[in-house]
Amino acid sequence: MILAVALILAAIIVAELIALAGRRAWVHWKTTRRAPLVDDAMTELADAIVTGVAPAAPVGRVRRRAFRLAALELFTALAGESRARLTRFVEELGLVDDVVRTLSRSRRAYARRTAADELAEIRSPQAVPILTRALADTDPMVRVVAVRGLASLPELSQLDRMLEAAHRLGRDGALDRARATAGSDRHVLAIL
Protein backbone atom coordinates (compact mmCIF):
# COMPACT_ATOMS: atom_id res chain seq x y z
CA MET A 1 0.00 0.00 0.00
CA ILE A 2 2.74 2.44 1.06
CA LEU A 3 4.77 1.45 -1.97
CA ALA A 4 1.80 2.12 -4.27
CA VAL A 5 1.25 5.60 -2.79
CA ALA A 6 4.96 6.38 -3.09
CA LEU A 7 4.94 5.27 -6.72
CA ILE A 8 1.89 7.41 -7.50
CA LEU A 9 3.48 10.45 -5.83
CA ALA A 10 6.73 9.88 -7.71
CA ALA A 11 4.82 9.62 -10.98
CA ILE A 12 2.97 12.87 -10.24
CA ILE A 13 6.24 14.67 -9.42
CA VAL A 14 7.91 13.39 -12.60
CA ALA A 15 4.89 14.43 -14.68
CA GLU A 16 4.95 17.92 -13.09
CA LEU A 17 8.67 18.28 -13.81
CA ILE A 18 8.21 17.22 -17.42
CA ALA A 19 5.33 19.68 -17.82
CA LEU A 20 7.42 22.47 -16.26
CA ALA A 21 10.41 21.75 -18.50
CA GLY A 22 8.13 21.59 -21.53
CA ARG A 23 6.54 24.90 -20.69
CA ARG A 24 9.93 26.57 -20.18
CA ALA A 25 11.17 25.24 -23.49
CA TRP A 26 7.99 26.46 -25.21
CA VAL A 27 8.27 29.95 -23.67
CA HIS A 28 11.96 30.10 -24.64
CA TRP A 29 11.18 29.03 -28.21
CA LYS A 30 8.38 31.57 -28.46
CA THR A 31 10.52 34.39 -27.05
CA THR A 32 13.53 33.73 -29.28
CA ARG A 33 11.27 33.44 -32.32
CA ARG A 34 9.44 36.64 -31.44
CA ALA A 35 12.47 38.83 -30.57
CA PRO A 36 13.63 39.47 -34.18
CA LEU A 37 10.06 40.18 -35.26
CA VAL A 38 9.65 42.74 -32.46
CA ASP A 39 13.02 44.26 -33.38
CA ASP A 40 11.95 44.63 -37.05
CA ALA A 41 8.57 46.03 -36.03
CA MET A 42 10.26 48.57 -33.76
CA THR A 43 12.49 49.73 -36.62
CA GLU A 44 9.49 50.07 -38.95
CA LEU A 45 7.45 51.98 -36.37
CA ALA A 46 10.36 54.26 -35.41
CA ASP A 47 10.91 55.14 -39.09
CA ALA A 48 7.18 55.75 -39.48
CA ILE A 49 7.11 58.14 -36.52
CA VAL A 50 10.01 60.09 -38.03
CA THR A 51 8.62 60.22 -41.56
CA GLY A 52 4.94 60.53 -40.56
CA VAL A 53 3.98 57.76 -43.01
CA ALA A 54 2.17 54.78 -41.47
CA PRO A 55 3.83 51.39 -42.03
CA ALA A 56 2.04 48.63 -43.94
CA ALA A 57 -0.41 46.77 -41.74
CA PRO A 58 1.14 43.60 -40.29
CA VAL A 59 -0.45 40.39 -41.52
CA GLY A 60 -1.04 37.40 -39.27
CA ARG A 61 -1.48 37.05 -35.53
CA VAL A 62 2.24 36.67 -34.77
CA ARG A 63 3.28 39.79 -36.71
CA ARG A 64 0.40 41.83 -35.28
CA ARG A 65 1.47 40.83 -31.79
CA ALA A 66 5.10 41.75 -32.59
CA PHE A 67 3.96 45.20 -33.76
CA ARG A 68 1.88 45.68 -30.63
CA LEU A 69 4.77 44.70 -28.33
CA ALA A 70 7.13 46.98 -30.27
CA ALA A 71 4.70 49.89 -30.00
CA LEU A 72 4.30 49.36 -26.25
CA GLU A 73 8.09 49.57 -25.86
CA LEU A 74 8.28 52.70 -27.98
CA PHE A 75 5.49 54.43 -26.04
CA THR A 76 7.64 54.38 -22.88
CA ALA A 77 10.35 56.43 -24.64
CA LEU A 78 8.09 58.96 -26.34
CA ALA A 79 6.28 62.16 -25.39
CA GLY A 80 4.32 64.90 -27.12
CA GLU A 81 3.43 64.83 -30.80
CA SER A 82 5.65 61.79 -31.50
CA ARG A 83 3.72 59.77 -28.93
CA ALA A 84 0.38 60.95 -30.35
CA ARG A 85 1.57 59.96 -33.83
CA LEU A 86 2.38 56.45 -32.65
CA THR A 87 -1.07 56.21 -31.03
CA ARG A 88 -2.61 57.11 -34.40
CA PHE A 89 -0.54 54.46 -36.21
CA VAL A 90 -1.51 51.82 -33.65
CA GLU A 91 -5.17 52.73 -34.20
CA GLU A 92 -4.81 52.73 -38.01
CA LEU A 93 -3.08 49.34 -38.01
CA GLY A 94 -6.02 47.86 -36.08
CA LEU A 95 -3.87 46.96 -33.08
CA VAL A 96 -6.21 48.69 -30.61
CA ASP A 97 -9.03 46.42 -31.82
CA ASP A 98 -6.94 43.34 -30.96
CA VAL A 99 -6.52 44.50 -27.36
CA VAL A 100 -10.13 45.61 -27.05
CA ARG A 101 -11.21 42.13 -28.17
CA THR A 102 -9.11 40.52 -25.44
CA LEU A 103 -10.41 42.85 -22.75
CA SER A 104 -14.03 42.32 -23.72
CA ARG A 105 -13.94 38.58 -24.38
CA SER A 106 -11.25 36.87 -22.34
CA ARG A 107 -12.37 34.82 -19.35
CA ARG A 108 -8.89 34.95 -17.83
CA ALA A 109 -8.49 37.88 -15.41
CA TYR A 110 -4.75 38.03 -16.14
CA ALA A 111 -5.37 38.46 -19.88
CA ARG A 112 -7.91 41.22 -19.19
CA ARG A 113 -5.49 42.98 -16.82
CA THR A 114 -2.76 42.89 -19.46
CA ALA A 115 -5.17 44.16 -22.13
CA ALA A 116 -6.38 47.01 -19.89
CA ASP A 117 -2.78 47.88 -19.07
CA GLU A 118 -1.89 47.98 -22.78
CA LEU A 119 -4.87 50.24 -23.53
CA ALA A 120 -3.79 52.53 -20.69
CA GLU A 121 -0.35 52.77 -22.31
CA ILE A 122 -1.68 53.31 -25.85
CA ARG A 123 -3.99 56.15 -24.69
CA SER A 124 -6.35 55.80 -27.63
CA PRO A 125 -9.73 57.57 -27.49
CA GLN A 126 -11.08 54.42 -29.21
CA ALA A 127 -10.53 52.57 -25.93
CA VAL A 128 -12.81 54.81 -23.83
CA PRO A 129 -15.99 52.67 -24.15
CA ILE A 130 -14.26 49.39 -23.30
CA LEU A 131 -12.24 50.92 -20.43
CA THR A 132 -15.46 52.43 -19.10
CA ARG A 133 -17.07 48.97 -19.17
CA ALA A 134 -13.96 47.58 -17.45
CA LEU A 135 -14.66 49.86 -14.46
CA ALA A 136 -17.29 47.25 -13.53
CA ASP A 137 -15.05 44.20 -14.18
CA THR A 138 -15.23 41.40 -11.63
CA ASP A 139 -11.46 41.57 -11.15
CA PRO A 140 -10.28 44.50 -8.94
CA MET A 141 -6.94 44.86 -10.76
CA VAL A 142 -8.70 45.26 -14.10
CA ARG A 143 -10.79 48.04 -12.51
CA VAL A 144 -7.66 49.76 -11.14
CA VAL A 145 -5.95 49.66 -14.54
CA ALA A 146 -9.14 50.89 -16.24
CA VAL A 147 -9.19 53.92 -13.92
CA ARG A 148 -5.54 54.58 -14.76
CA GLY A 149 -6.20 54.19 -18.48
CA LEU A 150 -9.13 56.58 -18.49
CA ALA A 151 -7.22 59.06 -16.32
CA SER A 152 -4.40 59.15 -18.90
CA LEU A 153 -6.77 60.33 -21.64
CA PRO A 154 -7.33 64.03 -22.24
CA GLU A 155 -11.10 63.89 -21.82
CA LEU A 156 -12.57 62.87 -18.49
CA SER A 157 -16.21 62.25 -19.44
CA GLN A 158 -16.29 59.13 -17.28
CA LEU A 159 -14.89 60.83 -14.20
CA ASP A 160 -17.85 60.02 -11.94
CA ARG A 161 -17.74 56.35 -12.84
CA MET A 162 -13.96 56.29 -12.38
CA LEU A 163 -14.25 57.79 -8.92
CA GLU A 164 -17.05 55.39 -8.09
CA ALA A 165 -14.87 52.44 -9.14
CA ALA A 166 -11.96 53.86 -7.16
CA HIS A 167 -14.27 54.28 -4.17
CA ARG A 168 -15.29 50.62 -4.33
CA LEU A 169 -11.62 49.67 -4.37
CA GLY A 170 -10.68 51.79 -1.37
CA ARG A 171 -11.53 50.05 1.86
CA ASP A 172 -9.54 52.38 4.08
CA GLY A 173 -10.99 55.75 3.16
CA ALA A 174 -8.23 56.45 0.61
CA LEU A 175 -10.65 58.27 -1.70
CA ASP A 176 -11.92 60.56 1.07
CA ARG A 177 -8.38 61.39 2.17
CA ALA A 178 -7.35 62.08 -1.43
CA ARG A 179 -10.36 64.37 -1.92
CA ALA A 180 -9.50 66.25 1.26
CA THR A 181 -5.98 67.06 0.05
CA ALA A 182 -6.37 67.34 -3.74
CA GLY A 183 -7.14 70.50 -5.63
CA SER A 184 -9.17 68.79 -8.37
CA ASP A 185 -10.68 65.46 -9.31
CA ARG A 186 -7.76 64.80 -11.67
CA HIS A 187 -5.45 65.24 -8.68
CA VAL A 188 -7.65 62.79 -6.78
CA LEU A 189 -7.00 60.21 -9.51
CA ALA A 190 -3.29 60.95 -9.47
CA ILE A 191 -3.16 60.46 -5.69
CA LEU A 192 -5.14 57.21 -5.92
Next chain:
Amino acid sequence: MGRTALVADDSLAVRRLVSARLRRDGYSIREATDGHEALEEIEREPPDLLVLDDVLPGLSGVEVVEGLRARGLGESVRVAFLIEYSSGLRRAALVGLPESSVIRKPFDLDRFADRIRAIATSG
Protein backbone atom coordinates in the same frame (compact mmCIF):
# COMPACT_ATOMS: atom_id res chain seq x y z
CA MET B 1 32.41 62.43 -45.49
CA GLY B 2 29.08 62.50 -43.56
CA ARG B 3 28.60 63.01 -39.88
CA THR B 4 28.64 60.00 -37.56
CA ALA B 5 26.73 59.41 -34.34
CA LEU B 6 27.08 56.77 -31.67
CA VAL B 7 23.87 55.98 -29.79
CA ALA B 8 24.61 54.35 -26.44
CA ASP B 9 21.52 53.21 -24.60
CA ASP B 10 20.45 49.85 -23.20
CA SER B 11 16.86 50.43 -24.35
CA LEU B 12 16.23 49.06 -27.83
CA ALA B 13 13.26 51.43 -28.19
CA VAL B 14 15.39 54.50 -27.49
CA ARG B 15 18.14 53.30 -29.85
CA ARG B 16 15.65 52.68 -32.65
CA LEU B 17 13.92 56.06 -32.22
CA VAL B 18 17.09 58.11 -31.87
CA SER B 19 18.78 56.30 -34.76
CA ALA B 20 15.77 56.80 -37.04
CA ARG B 21 15.66 60.52 -36.23
CA LEU B 22 19.38 61.13 -36.60
CA ARG B 23 19.56 59.14 -39.85
CA ARG B 24 16.98 61.52 -41.26
CA ASP B 25 19.29 64.41 -40.37
CA GLY B 26 22.12 62.82 -42.33
CA TYR B 27 24.04 60.99 -39.62
CA SER B 28 25.39 57.51 -40.12
CA ILE B 29 24.68 55.58 -36.97
CA ARG B 30 26.47 53.10 -34.75
CA GLU B 31 24.91 51.69 -31.61
CA ALA B 32 26.14 50.48 -28.22
CA THR B 33 24.11 48.77 -25.52
CA ASP B 34 26.45 49.28 -22.53
CA GLY B 35 29.20 51.60 -21.30
CA HIS B 36 32.12 49.32 -22.19
CA GLU B 37 30.83 48.82 -25.72
CA ALA B 38 30.37 52.59 -26.06
CA LEU B 39 34.01 53.24 -25.13
CA GLU B 40 35.21 50.49 -27.47
CA GLU B 41 33.25 52.06 -30.33
CA ILE B 42 34.64 55.51 -29.47
CA GLU B 43 38.20 54.11 -29.46
CA ARG B 44 37.64 52.30 -32.76
CA GLU B 45 36.46 55.48 -34.45
CA PRO B 46 35.44 58.64 -32.57
CA PRO B 47 31.97 59.82 -33.66
CA ASP B 48 31.00 63.45 -34.24
CA LEU B 49 28.08 63.05 -31.86
CA LEU B 50 27.61 60.78 -28.86
CA VAL B 51 24.03 60.26 -27.65
CA LEU B 52 24.64 58.77 -24.24
CA ASP B 53 22.25 57.38 -21.65
CA ASP B 54 22.88 58.42 -18.07
CA VAL B 55 22.25 54.91 -16.69
CA LEU B 56 24.02 52.19 -18.66
CA PRO B 57 25.03 48.64 -17.76
CA GLY B 58 28.77 48.21 -17.23
CA LEU B 59 30.04 51.78 -17.19
CA SER B 60 27.66 54.64 -16.39
CA GLY B 61 27.16 57.57 -18.73
CA VAL B 62 29.35 59.74 -16.50
CA GLU B 63 32.17 57.15 -16.63
CA VAL B 64 31.92 57.03 -20.42
CA VAL B 65 32.27 60.85 -20.54
CA GLU B 66 35.32 60.61 -18.27
CA GLY B 67 36.75 57.88 -20.51
CA LEU B 68 36.13 60.06 -23.54
CA ARG B 69 38.07 62.93 -21.97
CA ALA B 70 40.86 60.65 -20.80
CA ARG B 71 41.37 59.76 -24.47
CA GLY B 72 41.61 63.44 -25.38
CA LEU B 73 38.31 63.44 -27.25
CA GLY B 74 36.38 65.74 -24.90
CA GLU B 75 36.44 68.62 -27.38
CA SER B 76 35.89 66.86 -30.70
CA VAL B 77 32.96 64.62 -29.72
CA ARG B 78 29.71 66.43 -28.94
CA VAL B 79 27.71 64.74 -26.18
CA ALA B 80 23.92 64.60 -25.76
CA PHE B 81 23.25 63.19 -22.31
CA LEU B 82 19.91 61.38 -21.90
CA ILE B 83 18.41 61.39 -18.42
CA GLU B 84 15.21 60.05 -16.94
CA TYR B 85 15.32 61.54 -13.44
CA SER B 86 16.48 64.90 -12.16
CA SER B 87 19.35 63.17 -10.33
CA GLY B 88 20.82 62.70 -13.82
CA LEU B 89 21.11 66.46 -14.08
CA ARG B 90 23.39 66.48 -11.04
CA ARG B 91 25.51 63.68 -12.49
CA ALA B 92 25.84 65.62 -15.76
CA ALA B 93 26.94 68.71 -13.82
CA LEU B 94 29.52 66.61 -11.95
CA VAL B 95 31.42 65.97 -15.17
CA GLY B 96 30.95 69.53 -16.37
CA LEU B 97 28.28 68.85 -19.01
CA PRO B 98 26.16 71.98 -19.46
CA GLU B 99 22.40 71.74 -18.96
CA SER B 100 22.00 72.40 -22.67
CA SER B 101 23.61 68.99 -23.33
CA VAL B 102 21.01 67.19 -21.26
CA ILE B 103 17.84 65.73 -22.82
CA ARG B 104 15.08 64.33 -20.67
CA LYS B 105 13.36 61.04 -21.45
CA PRO B 106 10.68 60.48 -22.58
CA PHE B 107 11.01 62.98 -25.44
CA ASP B 108 9.27 64.27 -28.54
CA LEU B 109 11.42 63.38 -31.55
CA ASP B 110 11.16 66.77 -33.26
CA ARG B 111 12.19 68.60 -30.10
CA PHE B 112 14.94 66.04 -29.64
CA ALA B 113 16.22 66.85 -33.14
CA ASP B 114 16.19 70.59 -32.35
CA ARG B 115 18.24 69.97 -29.23
CA ILE B 116 20.70 67.78 -31.13
CA ARG B 117 21.19 70.51 -33.74
CA ALA B 118 21.95 72.99 -30.96
CA ILE B 119 24.39 70.59 -29.29
CA ALA B 120 26.12 69.74 -32.58
CA THR B 121 26.70 73.39 -33.44
CA SER B 122 27.66 74.55 -29.95
CA GLY B 123 31.19 75.80 -29.57
